[in-house]
Amino acid sequence: MSDAIEIDVCALGDLAIEEGRTYVVADEQLALFRMRDDTVHALGAVCPHRGGPIADGQCDEAVVWCPLHAFGYDLATGACVNGDFRLPRFDARVEDGRVVVTVPE
Amino acid sequence: MERQRLVVIGNGMAGARTVEEILTRAPDLFDITMFGEEPHGNYNRIALSHVLAGEEDFDSIFLNSLAWYAANGITLHAGVRAKRIDRFAKVVYADDGSETRYDKLIIATGSRSFIPDIPGIRDRYSELRSGVFGFRTIEDTRAMLEHARGGERRAVVIGGGLLGLEAAHGLHKQGTEVTVLQRSATIMNQQLDAAGGEVLAGILQNMGIRVITNARTVAVDYVPRVGIQAVQVEGQDPIPCDMVVVTAGIRPETSVALISGFTVARAIVVDDLMRTVDDDDVYAVGECVQHRGEVYGLVAPLWEQGAVLAANITGTDPSARYSGTKTTTKLKVAGIDLASMGVRTPEREGDEQMVFSEPKRGVYKSVIVRENKVIGATMLGDASRVPFLTRAFDQGLDLPETRAELLFDLGTTPEQSVADLPDDAQICNCNGVTKGTIVGAVHDGCTSLGAVMDATRAGKGCGSCKEQVCAILAWAAGDAVTVDASANWYVPGVPMGKPELMAAIREQNLRSVSSVFAALAPDGQPDARSKMGLASLLKMMWGPDYVDERDARFINDRVHANIQKDGTFSVVPQLKGGVTSPEQLRRIADVAEKYDVPMVKLTGGQRIDLLGIRKEDLPKVWADLDMPSGYAYGKSFRTVKTCVGQEFCRFGTGDSTSLGIDMETRFQGLESPAKIKLAVSGCPRNCAESLVKDVGVVAVEGGRWELWIGGAAGAHIRKGDLFVTVDSREEAILLAGRFIQYYRENAKWLERTYTFVPRLGLEELQAILVADRDGVCAGLDERLQESVDNYADPWLDRDAPATPGQFRTALPLVALPLVPVRGGDA
Numbered sequence: 001m002s003d004a005i006e007i008d009v010c011a012l013g014d015l016a017i018e019e020g021r022t023y024v025v026a027d028e029q030l031a032l033f034r035m036r037d038d039t040v041h042a043l044g045a046v047c048p049h050r051g052g053p054i055a056d057g058q059c060d061e062a063v064v065w066c067p068l069h070a071f072g073y074d075l076a077t078g079a080c081v082n083g084d085f086r087l088p089r090f091d092a093r094v095e096d097g098r099v100v101v102t103v104p105e
Numbered sequence: 106m107e108r109q110r111l112v113v114i115g116n117g118m119a120g121a122r123t124v125e126e127i128l129t130r131a132p133d134l135f136d137i138t139m140f141g142e143e144p145h146g147n148y149n150r151i152a153l154s155h156v157l158a159g160e161e162d163f164d165s166i167f168l169n170s171l172a173w174y175a176a177n178g179i180t181l182h183a184g185v186r187a188k189r190i191d192r193f194a195k196v197v198y199a200d201d202g203s204e205t206r207y208d209k210l211i212i213a214t215g216s217r218s219f220i221p222d223i224p225g226i227r228d229r230y231s232e233l234r235s236g237v238f239g240f241r242t243i244e245d246t247r248a249m250l251e252h253a254r255g256g257e258r259r260a261v262v263i264g265g266g267l268l269g270l271e272a273a274h275g276l277h278k279q280g281t282e283v284t285v286l287q288r289s290a291t292i293m294n295q296q297l298d299a300a301g302g303e304v305l306a307g308i309l310q311n312m313g314i315r316v317i318t319n320a321r322t323v324a325v326d327y328v329p330r331v332g333i334q335a336v337q338v339e340g341q342d343p344i345p346c347d348m349v350v351v352t353a354g355i356r357p358e359t360s361v362a363l364i365s366g367f368t369v370a371r372a373i374v375v376d377d378l379m380r381t382v383d384d385d386d387v388y389a390v391g392e393c394v395q396h397r398g399e400v401y402g403l404v405a406p407l408w409e410q411g412a413v414l415a416a417n418i419t420g421t422d423p424s425a426r427y428s429g430t431k432t433t434t435k436l437k438v439a440g441i442d443l444a445s446m447g448v449r450t451p452e453r454e455g456d457e458q459m460v461f462s463e464p465k466r467g468v469y470k471s472v473i474v475r476e477n478k479v480i481g482a483t484m485l486g487d488a489s490r491v492p493f494l495t496r497a498f499d500q501g502l503d504l505p506e507t508r509a510e511l512l513f514d515l516g517t518t519p520e521q522s523v524a525d526l527p528d529d530a531q532i533c534n535c536n537g538v539t540k541g542t543i544v545g546a547v548h549d550g551c552t553s554l555g556a557v558m559d560a561t562r563a564g565k566g567c568g569s570c571k572e573q574v575c576a577i578l579a580w581a582a583g584d585a586v587t588v589d590a591s592a593n594w595y596v597p598g599v600p601m602g603k604p605e606l607m608a609a610i611r612e613q614n615l616r617s618v619s620s621v622f623a624a625l626a627p628d629g630q631p632d633a634r635s636k637m638g639l640a641s642l643l644k645m646m647w648g649p650d651y652v653d654e655r656d657a658r659f660i661n662d663r664v665h666a667n668i669q670k671d672g673t674f675s676v677v678p679q680l681k682g683g684v685t686s687p688e689q690l691r692r693i694a695d696v697a698e699k700y701d702v703p704m705v706k707l708t709g710g711q712r713i714d715l716l717g718i719r720k721e722d723l724p725k726v727w728a729d730l731d732m733p734s735g736y737a738y739g740k741s742f743r744t745v746k747t748c749v750g751q752e753f754c755r756f757g758t759g760d761s762t763s764l765g766i767d768m769e770t771r772f773q774g775l776e777s778p779a780k781i782k783l784a785v786s787g788c789p790r791n792c793a794e795s796l797v798k799d800v801g802v803v804a805v806e807g808g809r810w811e812l813w814i815g816g817a818a819g820a821h822i823r824k825g826d827l828f829v830t831v832d833s834r835e836e837a838i839l840l841a842g843r844f845i846q847y848y849r850e851n852a853k854w855l856e857r858t859y860t861f862v863p864r865l866g867l868e869e870l871q872a873i874l875v876a877d878r879d880g881v882c883a884g885l886d887e888r889l890q891e892s893v894d895n896y897a898d899p900w901l902d903r904d905a906p907a908t909p910g911q912f913r914t915a916l917p918l919v920a921l922p923l924v925p926v927r928g929g930d931a
Contacts, residue, residue, distance in 0.1 A: 016908035018631075018656035019663075022915045031915070036619070045915065053672040055915035056660040060631040067660045067668050069536075070565065072633075082559060 003105045012038060012097050020055030020064065026103045030090060031055035033064060033075060041075040042092040042101050048085040108136045111418075112197050112205055114187040114361060115213030116141025118150055119391025119407040121169050123211060126415035128177055134419055137179045138205055140197070143242060144184030146171050151404055153246045154268075154437045157275025163243060190365035192384050209418055212362055212373060212381070212389040216355035216402065217241060223263075225325035226349070236333040237325065237349045240272045252348050253279045259346040260284070261336040263322050265292035267436060269352035273314050274438040276350070284344055285309070286320040286336070288353075296434055296445035300462055301483050304469035308441055308486070311467075317341070325349055355402055357393045372400045377426040379414035390414050397429055406430035431499055441467075442488040446498050447481030448473050456480070459508050472511045477504050479511070489514045492525040523576045532573055535566020540577055547581040554578060555589040567820035595854050596639055598632025599625050603642075603853060610646060617652035618643065637662075638854035641740055641776045645849050648895045655908050663911060664723055665899040667738035669716065672915065674723060676715040677737035678730050679773065682747040682765030682785070683711025689732065696729045710744035710782065712737065720914045724903030733773070733898040740855070742775040742845070743782050746794065750787035750804075759804020761787035764834050768802075771838060772845060774896045778852040778861075781845060794818065796825050799858040800841050805830070810837040814844055814870070815862025823859040826867040829875050843874050843882060846889040 007025050015021055015034035022045045023030050029045035031054040043064070045054050052068035059065070063072045063081055072081040078089035091102040111127070113120045116139050124137060141147075147169040155161040174181040186200045190210065197205045218239030220226065228234050238249050249272075253260070258281055262273045265287030273283045285292070291302030292309075306316045317338070324337040335343040357372035367383050368374045372395035374382050379394070381387045391407045392400070401407070409430050416425035433446035450473065451458050457474040468486035472479060472494065479497045484490060490512060496502060497511075504511060526532075528541030538561045546560040554571070557578050558564045564571040579586055595603040599621065606625070615621045618639045622631040640657040661667055666674035678693070693713055697705050703717035712735050718726055727734075736743055747765035751757030765785040772783070784793040785802040795801025797818035803811040809830055816825030828844065831837050847870070852861045862870065872878040874885075906912055 014909050016655055016910060019908060019910065020915060021910040021913060050670065051672075053668075053915035056668065056672070058633045058636055058656070058659060060633040060636075063633055065633055068670065068672075082562070 004102050005105050006100050006102050009099045009101050012040070012094050012099055015040065015099070018059055020057060020059065022053065022055040025101060026105070028088070028090070028103050030101060030103075031064075032092065032099060032101075033059050035061060038094060040092040040094055040099050042090040043073060043075065043078050044088040047071060048080075048087065049083065054087065109134060109208040110206055111135035111137045111209045111211070112207035113137065113139045113211045113213060114190075114197065115139075115211075115215055115391070115393070116143065116147055116181065116183065117213065117215045117391070118147065118168070118404060119215060119393075119411060120211065120213030121147035122407060123213060123390050123411035123414050124177075124179065125169075126411045127419055130415055130421040131419040132177075135209070137177070138182070138207075139174070139179055140182045140185055140187045140199060142184070142186050143244070145243070146173065146181070146183070148243060150241070151437070153240070153243070154271035154275055157240075157246055157249065157272065158278040158439065159275075160278075160439065163247070187361055188364075190361065190367075190387070192365065192387065195386070208386065210387045211414070211418070212367075212387065212393060213391045214358040214361060214393045216392040217358050218245075218351065219354040219356045220351050221263075221322075221353050223322055223325055225327050226351070234325070234327055234333070236327075236347065237351065240268055240350055240352050241355070249276070249348070249350065250279065253281050258282055260348045260350060261286060261344055261346045262350045262352060263336070264288075264352035264354065265316065265318070266295060266352060266354065267293055267434060268355075269350070270309070271437055272350050272352055273309070274312075277312065277314050278439075281348075282315075284315040284317065284346070286322055286338060286344075287316065287318045288321055290318050292316060292318065293436070293443075293445075294449075296443075296449065297483055297485075298449045298471060300460065301449075301469045301471060301485055304462060304464045304467060304485055305441070305443065307464050308467040312440070355392070357395075357400060359393055362389070362393070369395075371395050377413075377428065378417045379410055379427055380417070388414050388418060396427060399429055401430065401432065403432050403434060405432060433495055433498070441486070443483075443485045444488060444491045444495075445483045446495065447479070449481060449483065457508070459511055461512050470512045472508075474504060474508070474511075478502070479504065482511075496524060523573065523580050532577065533561075533563040533566060533570045535570075536562040538563035543574060543577045544581045547578055552578075552582050552585050552587045553589045555591060569820040595642070596632070596635035598622065598630070598635030599639070600627065601625065603851070607642070607646065607850075610643070616643065616647050616650060617654050618657035619654055620652075637740070638778075641778065641854070644776050645892065648891050655911075661738035663907075664720060665734050665738065665902065666718065666723055671717075673717045673719055675737065676718050676723065676726055676730075677708065677712050677735040678732035679735040679769070680712045681769040682745050682762050684747070684762055684766060685713075692730055692732070696726055699729065700726055708737065709746075710737070711746050712744060721912050724906070724912055727900040727903045732900075734900045736774060739776065740779055741777055741781070742772040743780050745769040745772075746782070746784040746798070748786050748788075748790075748792035750785075754787060756790060757787035757804070758806050759787050759808070759810065760834075761785040761793065761802075761804060764802065764810075764837065765793075767834070768838055768841060771842065771893055774899070775845065775849070775892055777845070777849045779855050779857045781848070781858070783841070797822070798825065800844060801825055802837055802841065808832065810834065812837060812840055812844075815858045815867075817857060817859035821857070821859055823863075826862060828867070828871065839886065840874070842889045842893075843885050844870070846885045846892075847874055850885075850888075 009023050020031045020033050030042050031045040033041045047054055047066040049071050052066040056067045057064045065072045071083045073087050078087040093100050149166045149168050152166040187197050188200050189198045195207050218241045226237055239245050260276050260281045260283050262269045262285045265285045273285045277283045291299050292306055309316050321339040323339050326334040328334055335345045337343050359369045359373055362373045363369050367381050373389045373393055375389050375394045375396050379388050379390055381389055390410045410427055413425045413427040416422035436443035459472045461470040471483045473481035478501045482494045526540050530540045532540050542561050543563055546557050551557045551560050554575055564574045591597055593602045594600055595606050613624050615624055618636050621639050623629045636657040637659045644651045666676055700722055702715045706714045708714050745765040745768045747762045750761035781799045783800045784795040784798040786793040786795045787804050795803045796813050797816040801813040809832055811830045812828045813825035814828045817823045829840055
């Protein structure tokens with residue numbers, strides 16, 4: 001995407017395995033999740049249901065569950081697995097121990 | 106095609122309803138002519154009782170206005186009486202001299218009031234005297250109202266059946282003094298047995314309506330130009346009155362059929378197609394017919410008869426047959442709930458009768474059962490079981506073994522009422538899921554409880570509606586219901602029950618949640634929803650040797666606080682046994698001020714809750730409080746509620762506060778399948794509510810302590826079971842701990858003790874844990890002791906966060922645009 005920018009968000013070591021953490025990047029609120037294989041997923045940080053903090057949810061390799069009312073979101077797509085919601089999803093990669101996320105400009 | 110000519114004699118509820126049924130099936134088949142003796146359109150005769158009572162007015166009870174007849178092209182002869190039918194010429198002769206030809210004919214002449222020949226009741230022309238009324242038509246009702254309002258204030262109602270009581274109630278509401286005379290020993294004896302009749306008579310008397318049974322009316326005293334004076338009853342003083350209402354029954358109105366040569370027994374005889382047995386082109390419907398020996402005087406049968414008749418006469422469904430109606434009656438008297446169906450009393454050997462009578466409160470319930478089916482029921486003063494009984498009676502349902510459930514809503518058979526619920530009835534009050542949504546999910550292919558819950562979220566809040574969700578599933582899916590294989594799994598992501606899972610964990614020495622997934626989950630797939638349950642189990646099993654992976658914890662357990670709706674947290678410091686001190690209160694107050702705590706609240710567990718704490722402030726709050734965690738957030742031991750006890754209370758027989766404090770000290774922080782709440786009460790007055798706790802202790806006289814287990818008073822209410830009575834506080838602590846450890850090791854994930862205890866059975870638990878039948882007690886005590894020894898206050902985490910982000914906010918950080926600060930001239 002031409003109007004997207006890549007942003008160095010944090011060190012991989014700032015993220016705990018399969019725990020989320022919230023960052024604000026270029027006006028976007030991101031919840032980052034580090035997998036056991038050290039890949040990283042980036043979703044919107046706010047649950048569209050009732051505004052729950054997604055980064056406080058529990059996740060596995062596929063889904064993160066909002067801690068407030070247990071709506072689950074597919075880490076790869078942002079689609080809700082048990083409701084009619086969708087979280088924004090962003091490309092994220094790890095480069096030299098840094099987490100780099102692509103967000104719209 | 107030329108239309109056939111359809112003539113309907115009778116414009117009451119049966120005639121008009123049948124015409125409506127015909128019009129919906131074949132609007133253009135017939136040219137319709139109707140004769141009605143009453144000079145207006147069709148009205149709801151049943152509602153006349155409400156009109157008499159002043160609860161409705163005349164205008165509101167019309168079902169078919171004159172405009173309706175015009176709009177449907179029906180020729181209505183209102184106020185015209187059909188006199189005779191010539192079956193061979195197919196002509197109806199009416200009293201206005203008209204002759205009307207027909208191709209098809211329907212007789213719907215209904216009933217008329219039966220007026221017995223009581224001396225004085227009629228004048229010499231055999232007309233009812235002024236002041237004597239039947240109760241059948243709008244005219245009857247209007248005349249009664251005028252008479253009652255015209256200063257006449259005393260009425261006698263002859264006949265204490267359903268209609269008589271409704272008339273009595275209506276007149277009573279109009280301010281009239283009413284006496285009901287019933288010839289037999291029981292009022293409403295068509296519907297009630299003797300005991301029920303007495304309870305109902307009591308209710309009426311309390312309302313101010315006088316009821317005299319076994320009353321044979323012998324004369325009506327009438328003075329010319331003055332009016333009715335009194336009613337004479339055999340063996341009694343005359344009853345002075347100004348008006349008489351005769352409700353001694355109804356008789357089918359069959360005169361036109363009789364003189365026209367149709368077969369009339371008690372009423373016009375019809376077959377299952379609703380045709381007269383004499384002429385295939387002539388049908389009859391409603392109260393004027395006799396079908397299979399039955400004559401009905403109620404409205405429900407004529408709905409069914411009308412539909413069958415219409416299906417046949419129009420040829421739209423020639424297979425339609427009427428097979429009789431099981432009738433149920435309701436008394437339409439405001440303030441009295443009375444429903445009755447089927448037989449009144451047992452009729453055969455082997456018939457069962459269940460009776461409950463509480464005359465003082467006006468409640469009488471009777472159910473007659475034959476071969477496990479309801480064949481009759483009376484419900485007076487409490488309608489709660491009427492929907493269920495009606496269904497059981499209509500559909501011949503098999504009945505619950507506990508017959509008391511027929512009479513009372515014991516809360517144990519929700520499945521029997523789900524069919525009665527409207528589609529928009531909310532079943533899951535947590536997630537706002539209606540019956541219709543659940544049924545929709547079933548029709549979309551969900552056949553197991555788990556699938557329905559996943560698809561609709563019903564039952565995923567507090568869980569108290571699960572039984573009802575199950576019942577709706579069973580009702581909607583019928584035989585297609587499947588059992589979730591996963592129902593017995595400890596957690597959804599590992600296909601094993603708890604004992605099996607624990608054995609595998611021990612055998613393979615699995616000490617972390619990720620290793621359990623790798624070894625035991627299908628394809629080694631981790632599952633986020635299973636992490637919390639496994640973490641709890643592993644911690645309980647391995648104690649200090651458990652490998653604690655932070656991601657396995659739910660957010661509450663990561664930060665030792667309870668997440669709130671806005672992503673902030675609540676902090677509840679430990680106040681053992683609900684006992685605190687001025688020094689602690691001062692510190693709590695200081696913290697509340699320092700951190701701008703939006704709400705400070707007392708909890709139900711006798712603690713102080715600081716709500717709205719930001720995640721990043723948690724370690725500082727704990728440090729400033731310098732108090733241990735109160736565990737208000739975990740699937741764990743929570744709190745011990747206590748009463749004041751013998752130290753101060755003048756009734757106290759045991760030192761409940763110090764026992765509560767000791768118990769909390771011992772059990773603090775124990776993780777468990779679901780939360781555990783305790784209470785200790787110092788005497789049987791039970792001020793700490795020990796009987797509705799997971800473990801409740803009550804001091805009883807003589808230095809003894811009772812232990813109650815499996816109680817609850819939240820989403821689910823259950824009185825605990827008396828587990829054991831012990832002689833010392835040490836034994837109380839020991840046995841409470843042993844039960845808790847057994848629960849930790851054997852309960853399913855998220856299974857509260859209120860389910861666990863009845864699932865295993867009190868006696869079984871007593872055998873295992875008190876009598877030590879299986880020799881497991883020493884082991885349980887030992888393992889509990891290990892857990893107790895391993896306790897560490899989680900709030901000490903504050904000094905060294907477990908992960909870099911442990912206390913970093915995950916709240917949505919709303920990035921507000923910066924508004925420039927304005928100068929003073931703005």
